[in-house]
Amino acid sequence: MHDESLRADCSSCFGLCCVALPFARSADFALDKAAGRPCPNLSEDFRCGIHSRLRGEGFTGCTVYECFGAGQKVAQVTYGGRSWRQEPATAEEMFAVFPVVRQLHELLWYMTEALSRPAAEPVHEELRKLLERTEALTREGPQALLALDVAELRDEVNVLLLRTSELVRAGAGRKQRDRRNADLMGAKLKGADLRGANLRGAYLIGADLRGADLGRADLIGADLRGADVRGARLATSLFLTQFQVNAARGDAATTLPEALSRPDHWRAARP
Structure with a gap:
């Protein structure tokens, strides 16, 4: 890609x-x-x-x-x-x-x-x-x-x-609330179904996204610093960058787009 x-x-x-x-x-x-x-x-x-x-x-x-x-x-x-x-x-x-x-x-x-x-x-x-x-x-x-x-x-x-x-x-087949530029700092979103969500520019600093499904979610400009994405499904997320992935906290169970790499510090992170 x-x-x-x-x-x-x-x-x-x-x-x-x-x-x-x-x-x-x-x-x-x-x-x-x-x-x-x-x-x-x-x-x-x-x-x-x-x-x-x-x-x-x-x-x-x-x-x-x-x-x-x-x-x-x-x-x-x-x-x-x-x-x-x-x-x-x-x-x-x-x-x-x-x-x-x-x-x-x-x-x-x-x-x-x-x-x-x-x-x-x-x-x-x-x-x-x-x-x-x-x-x-x-x-x-x-x-x-x-x-x-x-x-x-x-x-x-x-x-x-x-x-x-x-x-x-639209291909996610479900209507999501528009969360563009939303303040979701520290939000409890563990296991949330966020398929097709508009999260453009959202503040997800320190958010708990463990196991969340972000398939086809628009993440352009979303702030993922310290966000816990362990086990999250990000493989088909839209406009996700290496910069955002590096800033988040993931693990071996986190799925990523093929174009992105799993950061070294993810492997070193403890649960």
């Missing part, structure tokens, strides 16, 4: 997420770091010096983050394999370009999934055209990328994703 260009390949990147992005001391990060400043754990070869023990060292946020392949696109395509260390004059610009391309790749991820859904066939032609246009934008030069109105493009894509959602969720 998704090609490898939409998955992070850290070996082909210049540690861009470890430099370009800021983070603050919190439960997710052990220290403060300003945008554009390399993380102290970033090695000279652009690899993380504590990758195997990030959670234990207080960098849970790093194990959750997903760039949708934007890192290697910026490193190898936009800047032709020339790193910010090799050419320091490009650093500030490169760090500004990275989040733009990351947003474009996220849109590509959603459109690619929409094209894989037979129920969304009525909008496939429009989706293909917009996907091709978006992919072409990711190959533009730095100045064109920085001048791009990503919000305008996102609105255009969202029209087709909303239609996709309606078509896919």
Whole structure:
């Protein structure tokens, strides 16, 4: 469903997420770091010096983050394999370009999934055209990328994703209450039948979703940080991303879409 260009390949990147992005001391990060400043754990070869023990060292946020392949696109395509260390004059610009391309790749991820859904066939032609246009934008030069109105493009894509959602969720064969942007933090939803639910942008932080059925549920933008999805059925959920899966708490019984991987920390988690 998704090609490898939409998955992070850290070996082909210049540690861009470890430099370009800021983070603050919190439960997710052990220290403060300003945008554009390399993380102290970033090695000279652009690899993380504590990758195997990030959670234990207080960098849970790093194990959750997903760039949708934007890192290697910026490193190898936009800047032709020339790193910010090799050419320091490009650093500030490169760090500004990275989040733009990351947003474009996220849109590509959603459109690619929409094209894989037979129920969304009525909008496939429009989706293909917009996907091709978006992919072409990711190959533009730095100045064109920085001048791009990503919000305008996102609105255009969202029209087709909303239609996709309606078509896919209708296939669940049951009418669900609209829970778009709903505050479901800590909600007790163990074993809930959420097939076909509209959970776009819902706050599911710390929610108990053990054994819940989220088949064909729209999860685009849903906040799953700390959500307990052990045994939950997510294999046919709509617009679920690796970022969301990484943020949740699952186990071997949790079913996932084929395009997503089971996080290492799920295996280490205790009941």
